[in-house]
Amino acid sequence: MSEQQDNIFVSGDLLPVFFKTAAPIILIMLVNGSFTLLDAYFLGEYVGAEALAAVTLTFPVFMFLIALSSLISSGYSSVQARLLGARDIDKAKKAFSQAITLALIVCILLILLFLAGGKQLTLLIANGSVDLAEMGYTYLTILIFLSPTLFICSVNSDTLRCEGRLSLMAVVSLSSVMLNIIFNYIFIAHLDMGVAGSAYGTALAQAIALLIIAGYRHYGQPVIDMQIIRLSIKRNFWPEYLSLGLPSSLSYIGVSLTSIAVIFSIQAWSSTNYDTTVGAYGITTRIMTFIFLPLLGLSQAFQTLAGSNFGAKSWSRADSSINIALTIAFSYCLVLQLGVLLLKDTLGALFVSDPQIIAEVARILPMMTLVYFLAGPLMMISTFFQAIDDAKRAAILGVTKTYIFVLPLILILPLIFGEVGIWYAGPVAELMLLVLTAFVLYHRSRNQGNKYGLYTSRVSA
Structure with a gap:
């Protein structure tokens, strides 16, 4: 009992423990992410x-x-x-x-x-x-x-x-x-x-x-x-x-x-504007990476917290950690999506002075982040399956998006919608992952009795 009490993940107040665990990880992630932004700034500004x-x-x-x-x-x-x-x-x-x-x-x-x-x-x-x-x-x-x-x-x-x-x-x-x-x-x-x-x-x-x-x-x-x-x-x-x-x-x-x-x-x-579009793509990639890294840090903290409580059979705490992670991830992604939409005309200017690239960044970013509010919660669900050692479901949700959805869509959607199809591939893949995740959760709920396919306290009861 004393060993369990010494473990803050299974005994401490959940929300403070979550932030205490996530904060240093996110800090390191942000420092790493800042390099990608500053490197782009140095190249765009001085070269x-x-x-x-x-x-x-x-x-x-x-x-x-x-x-x-x-x-x-x-x-x-x-x-x-x-x-x-x-x-x-x-x-x-x-x-x-x-x-x-x-x-x-x-x-x-x-x-x-x-x-x-x-x-x-x-x-x-x-x-x-x-x-x-x-x-x-x-x-x-x-x-x-x-x-x-x-x-x-x-x-x-x-x-x-x-x-x-x-x-x-x-x-x-x-x-x-x-x-x-x-x-x-x-x-x-x-x-x-x-x-x-x-x-x-x-x-x-x-x-x-x-x-x-x-x-x-x-x-x-x-x-x-x-x-x-x-x-x-x-x-x-x-x-x-x-x-x-x-x-x-x-x-x-x-x-x-x-x-x-x-x-x-x-x-x-986009062969006629190739240099401009590639330059804009480089900027948007760095912005999206910087936005994503705190989400990755959050998922690592959630994995530790959920895994510890699941291993300790503290089902209600494990379920509460899911609610916290989903709420924070959704709120973070929604705020960032709205921020990108509001600041789209100025973000490119932070890196380059070329008006064509600035305009291209403003055009591309809203398409790429069209359903970004879904990205965080879907990532947390995949992380949860990793935390409880459900490797099969974690692999299905983790690998499918990139290899089964995104890559083919980047090549197929432009055939239907033209150049904009390149940028809509990510959001469409996110929607497809949402459907797949819903199916995986439904299947788990039906077979194992977990509420919404996630929560364990109902099963243990």
Whole structure:
């Protein structure tokens, strides 16, 4: 009983506990999200709208890098957490060494592939624009050649989490973002390095984050006593890393594929204003990312709270946490949707001075956020199934939207409605997800007796 009383998630006043849990997560998310906005501002203000468009065009490749990094690091962290839980330090060191080795091999393959087809790739996504292709190639060259920094940093950061060094992990993460902002400002605004400054700023910030971790490994009291780079010729952990890391990687791949679909749809349906529309798309993507990140933080807090109470069989508290999460998520998304609608004519001007791009942002954003008020509650329902270890329903609701709804709709709707169909794909997918969610909840309610397919207290009674 005393252990349960010490657990604030199952015994504390629910609403304050919810905000106390969510606040630090959302703060970190907002700091991370602010980088995407400031990077866009620096490029648009000090280099020009064309530079912003060039970096936007390379976004799918950047997300693919993140996906590959996540494929290794998230799979590795699952293995490492179990090894450290079993106090098998020798195997933990071997697991780390194999993760670093695999990461470096993937980076070498990426570099070789980019050398073979990087110029052709950037020219293709730039729709034949030589200027855009050159800037995109410069940006990607730096990111890919310095990708080992990203991959090694990801593995080391996840090692800190597995060791229980969450405070240090947060410091490393926040320091990396803040340094990235500072370096980008110096390189872009003062040294006139253009898109290269943005790429170098990212790589340098990650390198310093690695140095912080190296300092901890050398001078601190790590659970695993080793350096930040350690290699191994063995490969027995690799299959497990890749299989366990795939679900996390798929979410990033979905973002990458969605961006690719949008860019090529713009080429097909808005070729005369391609540069302008791509620049506007880059701005709207950053705005939507910044808006989404607090929602992601809220979902993580909700997952912890709902999962803890469900595990403790505190059904009424678990049900109350659902109500809180749904209410906050709906209110947040509705306010943001109304805010975007009211400020649509001024948001683009925060990043660029080009009146055409500003007008294009004002045109695109209201379409993209048409039913944004649904996004939060639907995300919380999917998160709830994750929290109670209902992997099947969580996967259905989590993966379907991107891979089954959004991607096909981006390609199909323009055939019916023209270019605007690209921007209505997201809202239509949200409505389709609403129908699917209703079906999933109805099915669960009918089979298991849960009220509205969510609440458990009725079943236990």
